[in-house]
Amino acid sequence: MNFLEERIVKDGIVKDGNVLKVDSFLNHQMDIELFNEIGKEFKRRFEGKNINKILTIEASGIGIACIVAQYFNAPVVFAKKTKSINLEGEMYVAEVESFTHKCKNQVIVAKKFLSEDDHVLLIDDFLANGCALQGLIQIVQSAGATVEGIGIVIEKGFQAGGRVIRNLGFQLESLAIVDNMNTETGEVYFREQ
Numbered sequence: 004m005n006f007l008e009e010r011i012v013k014d015g016i017v018k019d020g021n022v023l024k025v026d027s028f029l030n031h032q033m034d035i036e037l038f039n040e041i042g043k044e045f046k047r048r049f050e051g052k053n054i055n056k057i058l059t060i061e062a063s064g065i066g067i068a069c070i071v072a073q074y075f076n077a078p079v080v081f082a083k084k085t086k087s088i089n090l091e092g093e094m095y096v097a098e099v100e101s102f103t104h105k106c107k108n109q110v111i112v113a114k115k116f117l118s119e120d121d122h123v124l125l126i127d128d129f130l131a132n133g134c135a136l137q138g139l140i141q142i143v144q145s146a147g148a149t150v151e152g153i154g155i156v157i158e159k160g161f162q163a164g165g166r167v168i169r170n171l172g173f174q175l176e177s178l179a180i181v182d183n184m185n186t187e188t189g190e191v192y193f194r195e196q
């Protein structure tokens with residue numbers, strides 16, 4: 004087991020509805036030492052890639068992306084889920100269905116922060132059905148920018164997202180792939196990588 008899988012076994016909680024709760028270290032309280040290990044590992048996996056921007060989605064992706072970005076010396080842009088009054092000018096918009104909230108959101112990035120010169124690493128906490136990622140990919144492609152890679156902290160391998168995104172030809176790196184979870188025993192089974 005790698006460092007992240009060990010942490011999931013120690014502190015992750017399996018909930019009904021195929022939800023893995025990791026809010027004690029990943030998406031509510033955040034363990035920054037762990038985030039640093041995640042950053043180092045993504046740097047290793049995307050070594051040699053020409054990455055000048057990190058794109059993520061609010062809210063849980065932001066903290067992770069910020070720590071990861073330090074290993075790439077790149078700025079972070081996060082897609083917004085609501086059109087705040089501070090969003091000015093032209094925007095890229097994609098429609099995304101939320102797995103956890105079971106609703107449709109628009110994700111929005113101001114055009115001035117993404118251009119055809121950008122080589123983008125997409126970062127997110129979870130990959131389930133892949134809707135969030137597909138929205139981000141669509142935004143990068145609308146900008147004429149290049150997706151250099153995709154870094155996911157936890158992929159739920161029993162949902163379709165990972166397969167769909169890999170079939171599209173992207174380099175998708177998930178630090179832990181959960182192939183099965185047992186709600187009764189709380190056990191989590193990982194894919195060998």
Ligand code: 5GP
Binds near residue numbers: 063101127133
């Ligand atoms: P997708 O769009 O791939 O179906 O879902 C991705 C998003 O849903 C992630 O950004 C994450 O916020 C949320 N998500 C999906 N599955 C889980 C889960 O099992 N646990 C948690 N904590 N979040 C999840």
